[in-house]
Amino acid sequence: MPTLYLLCGKIAAGKSTLASRLATRPATLLISEDHWTSALFAEDLKTIDDYARCSARLRAAMGPHVVDILRHGLSVVLDFPANTVAYRHWMRSLADKAGVSHELHYLDVPDAVCRQRLRERNASRGHQFQVSEAEYDLFSSHFVPPGPAEEFNVVVHTV
Template sequence: MNQKPTLHFFCGKMASGKSTLAQTLAQENNAVLISEDIWLSKLYSEEINEFSDYLKYSSRLKTILSPHLQHLLLQGVSIVLDFPGNTPSQRNWFRSIFESVGVNHLLHYIIASNELCKQQLKIRSKDQPEGSAFTTDEEFEAITQYFQPPTPEEGFKIEIYQKDEMVNFVDNN
């Protein structure tokens, strides 16, 4: 391959559309899509019952995946990581991956109101059984309190999507 591979990753509130965008980007960029939700549900479905459990098992998954992701990138494979980058510490994990192997990166930042995310959360959750992880407005509020948008000081290449209504993404760049 002549072009350096790219690590794509995301920042956006719960139910803002990160997974939908991830699927689209993987197809458009002929990239490998790796989804945290899928891996966690397959590996730790019975262990994750509250947010602290998610944090514990997400950390374990990242430790396992990091060298694998670096290897794929070194082989010239672009990757779309459908993992949240909603805090500086989460985004630093992505940075550690792309900087360690010297590849391109792109942070896809989805801006959406709490109201829109809650609407989308209800739609997404309607087919899940009661008690499924992180599906209520209260859980949304509890998790969203930790959300921190990316800042210019973090130094990421960022593509911004403004999502005002339940329509397609609009690129503001």
């Protein structure tokens, strides 16, 4: 049975690392927002408003594609941040349209750990985007953990 795997957690919580592991499952495809936004919109991403605009464009293009992939029997790891109720609603709609199950992997990682990982990630220059402490704070201020009313199949990961 195809499954849509979703990831929720603050910046540098380990979402992409977990996404890569989940994508090693048989008949499972990884789709990464960071990969696509860096390839398509790198020059346009300067502010959180730029991110919201570009991310919305990417979701509009990718949504029907993800539904088709799921309907064709492949599972999808959607490495897009499921960090707000609205984003999770969009992601859930993809699973519902495709008629497949879903798993929301929530990485419940303390800010201190995320900040340390972010500093290491920035120093290594191994990630598509460099994120400052101020940007971490700004994005984190919009973070909403998943709640029971959203009715997701939640898998919690802690450090």
